[in-house]
Amino acid sequence: MSVEGTTERVLRLLALLQRRSSWTSAALAAELGVTDRSVRRDVERLRALGYPVHATAGVGGGYRLGAGTRLPPLLLDDEEAIATAVSLRMASGGTVAGAGEAALRALAKLDQVMPPRLRAEVRAVHGATETLVGPGVQIDAELLVTLARACRDAVRVRFRYPGRDGERERTVEPVRMVATGRRWYLMAWDADRDGWRTFRLDRMREAVATTWRFRPREHPDPVAYVQRAVTEAPYRHLARIRVHATADEVRELVPPQVGRVEDDRDGRCVLVVGAADLDALAVHVARLDFETEVLEPPELREAAARLARRLAALAG
Structure with a gap:
């Protein structure tokens, strides 16, 4: 077989090893249309290139791609390449110090070898996408x-x-x-x-x-615990508000770091949110544009009444 044919087969072997955690020699030979001996030779070629291919002897044994001392080149299919490029572009503006520069370097390498058709797909995604999330703390x-x-x-x-x-x-x-x-x-x-x-x-x-x-x-759910600590603990007031909308509808409007949304009966939900200023909270709740009921504290009802009087005076 020519050098080009051997190289193509070795790359196909690498793609198979990346696709599944373990392969028998017979299964690889069948996929590649070669003998077990050719599979062993191609495995050795991959090892020479720095890919840590581990072999297990005996019944049920086979080959698997492991972790080595350095990161070898990766093979990505079209969907993986597009997902990786989009993720790197998003990470370039992230909250991890130094990660943005590293993401741009990796994106430049990927863009250099990406086929024009995939490059056009990635640019189309970014050309049609904007973000409303401001920069966070690095x-x-x-x-x-x-x-x-x-x-x-x-x-x-x-x-x-x-x-x-x-x-x-x-x-x-x-x-x-x-x-x-x-x-x-x-x-x-x-x-x-x-x-x-x-x-x-x-x-x-x-x-x-x-x-x-x-x-x-034994520990509580980390996401729920952090959300409760972020949305409730730092604030003077803790409010519970029944919203006449589904939990999913309210979660689209209230980020998890702002408030916790709990399912309630009859397609409704309860919004749990902390606030330092109840007057300001009344404004935010009114802007949800759903019918609401204040469960607690009573002071929030008083704040809502003050807001209603101000709006009525403004309208008059």
Whole structure:
């Protein structure tokens, strides 16, 4: 077989290994239309190029593509290439410090080798897309890696964090990071305060992973816990409002970092939201353009009445 034919077959073999976690030699030979011996030779060619192809002997054994010491070139089909390019373009304006520049470099490499037809598809997506989300607080990528590894390996993390009594050192058992779109939060067990807490990553300083391993505890759902902490805990008032609309309809208007939407009976829902100013909250609720009922606090009804009088006077 010619060199071009061998190269094409090796690339097809790589694509097959990336498509599924494990292949038997016979299955690969059947897919490629070659012998088992040719499969073994092509596997060796991939290994020489830096692809970590692992082999398992015996009945049920076969080949699988593993992780190596460096990242080898990847093969992407059309849909994967378009999805990757679009994601990189979005990441170039993200909230991870340094990630934007890295995303642009990766996008430039991908754009250089992308067929013109796919390049046109990607540009069409971006040409027809705008974003309403403003820039968030940037997070150091090294901090993200440190916390991600600590969550994975169940080791305590130590960092300095501001509080009511000034900045102090905190030691926590991290569980999960949650991104709200504008900010990043860590849900963790606070060893000093003996309870679950959330921490904003942009407020952490001098974060280091210790060598102290911990046994993972039973914990609440991280997304729900962080959402509750973000939308309720920082505010003076906590309001519950029944909205005469489905939960999905209200979630389209209320971001998760602003309020929590709970299903209610008869196709309605309950909006739980924190506020420092009830007058301002009454305005936002009125702008939902759905029929609503204030469940609590009573002071919100008074704020709504004041708003109604002002609007009536304005209309008159």
